[in-house]
Amino acid sequence: MIKHILSAAVLSAAFAGAAQADIKVGILHSLSGTMKISETTLKDTMLMLIEQQNAKGGLLGEKLVPVVVDPASDWPEFARLGRKLLTEDKVDVIFGCWTSVSRKSVLPVLEELNGLMFYPVQYEGEESSKNVFYTGAAPNQQAIPAVDYYLEELGVEKFALLGTDYVYPRTTNKILEQYLKDKGISADDIFVNYTPFGHSDWSKIVADVVALGADGKKVGVISTINGDANIGFYKELAAAGISADDIPVVAFSVGEEELSGLDTSNLVGHLAAWNYFQSADAPENATFIEEWKAYAGENRVTNDPMEAHYIGFNMWVNAVTEAGTTDVDKVSAAMIGQKFPNLTGGMAEMLPNHHLTKPVLIGEIQADGQFDIISQTDPVPGDAWTDFLPESAVLESDWKDLGCGMYNTETKTCVQMKSNY
Known part of the structure; x- marks a missing residue:
C-alpha cells in the first residue's frame, strides 16, 4: 500500500513537473472595445506563430502554451492582467499592447517583476526599458x-x-x-x-x-x-x-486590417507610412501571406504590426535557443544583435537600444483595400530618443555596453527614465 502511495506521489510530481516545464507565452491584446479592430488580429497572429513553432518541436524540447487575456481597451486592465500573467500564469514572455497608454500602463509591472514584453506597434519613442523590445517603428x-x-x-x-x-x-x-x-x-x-x-x-x-x-x-x-x-x-x-x-x-x-472594414472607394490615393505592407514583393512575404490565409481564412489580410510580431517572436525563439533558457536577463542579453529576415526583403537586426532596423515604406490606398508602395528606404536604425527635441538629443540608449536606456552623453551619467504619460 505504501509502495502504491509513493508511486502515485512520484507520478503526480512528474506530471506537475511536466506541466511546469511548458513554456508559457502571454498574449496581452484587446479583443473588445475600441481597439478590437486592430488588436484581435495580433492575438491570432501569435496563436499561429506558436502553433507553427510547436509543429517544429516546440522550444528547448518543451511545448509553447499561449495564455490569452482580454484587457478590453481599458488601459488599467493592461497593468492588472500583465501582473496576472507574470505572477499567476507564470508566463515566460508577453507579446502585447497597441496604444502607448496601454504599454505605459503595464511598463511599471514589467520592471517591478522583471517580465519581458515585445511591443509590435509604431510609437512615439522617448522610451527604452530593459524589459521591453520595441519591434514597431520609432518616429525616425x-x-x-x-x-x-x-x-x-x-x-x-x-x-x-x-x-x-x-x-x-x-x-x-x-x-x-x-x-x-x-x-x-x-x-x-x-x-x-x-x-x-x-x-x-x-x-x-x-x-x-x-x-x-x-x-x-x-x-x-x-x-x-x-x-x-x-x-x-x-x-x-x-x-x-x-x-x-x-x-x-x-x-x-x-493598415490593411482597418481598411478591410471600410468602403475604400473614397479613400483611394490617401497614404499610410509603415514598415511593411501586404503588397510587398518578397518571397518571405508570399510564404507568410499563404500561411496566414490557410490559418485564419482566405479573406484575412496581413499588416505591419503582424510583421513586427513575426520578427519579434522568431528573434525571441532564437535568443531562447541561444541562451538555453527562458530566463529574462539571459534572453534579453541574447536578443541584442539577433537578425531575422523581414517580410519586405532584407534583414532586421535588434539594436542595443532594444529597437529594430526597419525599412520605411509609403503606401497609397487602392480600391481593393491594399497599398501601392510608392516609396521604400533601406533599413533605418530605430532611435529611442529623438534628435529633434533638445532634451532628448543628448540621450542615448545602450543596454549592451552602457547597461542604460537613458544615458546622458553630456553628463556621462545614466538617469532614471521618467514616464511622459
Whole structure:
C-alpha cells in the first residue's frame, strides 16, 4: 500500500513537473472595445506563430502554451492582467499592447517583476526599458520620413496634425512640430487637434482642415488617429467631397486590417507610412501571406504590426535557443544583435537600444483595400530618443555596453527614465 502511495506521489510530481516545464507565452491584446479592430488580429497572429513553432518541436524540447487575456481597451486592465500573467500564469514572455497608454500602463509591472514584453506597434519613442523590445517603428522610422515625403514629393506647405488624445499622438506631434519648424514651416501653418478614443463627429474638424488651405497653400494631414475613430474620419472626408488630390492624408495607424472594414472607394490615393505592407514583393512575404490565409481564412489580410510580431517572436525563439533558457536577463542579453529576415526583403537586426532596423515604406490606398508602395528606404536604425527635441538629443540608449536606456552623453551619467504619460 505504501509502495502504491509513493508511486502515485512520484507520478503526480512528474506530471506537475511536466506541466511546469511548458513554456508559457502571454498574449496581452484587446479583443473588445475600441481597439478590437486592430488588436484581435495580433492575438491570432501569435496563436499561429506558436502553433507553427510547436509543429517544429516546440522550444528547448518543451511545448509553447499561449495564455490569452482580454484587457478590453481599458488601459488599467493592461497593468492588472500583465501582473496576472507574470505572477499567476507564470508566463515566460508577453507579446502585447497597441496604444502607448496601454504599454505605459503595464511598463511599471514589467520592471517591478522583471517580465519581458515585445511591443509590435509604431510609437512615439522617448522610451527604452530593459524589459521591453520595441519591434514597431520609432518616429525616425515612420513619422519623420512621412513628413519628408510631404515636403519633398507633394509640396505640402501647411500641416494638420490630427490625433487621438493620448501619449503617442501628443509626443509624436511634439516632435513633428519642432521638425517642421526646423524645416521652415511657420507655427501658423501647423494645425493640431486631438479627439477622444472612439470619436465619431468629425464635421467641424474636417471643416477646420479645409479652412487651413483657404489661402491656396497645399494642406496635408498627418494622422495619428487610432482605432475605430478612423472610420468616422474618412467618412467625413468623403462626405465633404475631399479627395487625396485636394488634401492628402498620411496615416500611421491605418493598415490593411482597418481598411478591410471600410468602403475604400473614397479613400483611394490617401497614404499610410509603415514598415511593411501586404503588397510587398518578397518571397518571405508570399510564404507568410499563404500561411496566414490557410490559418485564419482566405479573406484575412496581413499588416505591419503582424510583421513586427513575426520578427519579434522568431528573434525571441532564437535568443531562447541561444541562451538555453527562458530566463529574462539571459534572453534579453541574447536578443541584442539577433537578425531575422523581414517580410519586405532584407534583414532586421535588434539594436542595443532594444529597437529594430526597419525599412520605411509609403503606401497609397487602392480600391481593393491594399497599398501601392510608392516609396521604400533601406533599413533605418530605430532611435529611442529623438534628435529633434533638445532634451532628448543628448540621450542615448545602450543596454549592451552602457547597461542604460537613458544615458546622458553630456553628463556621462545614466538617469532614471521618467514616464511622459
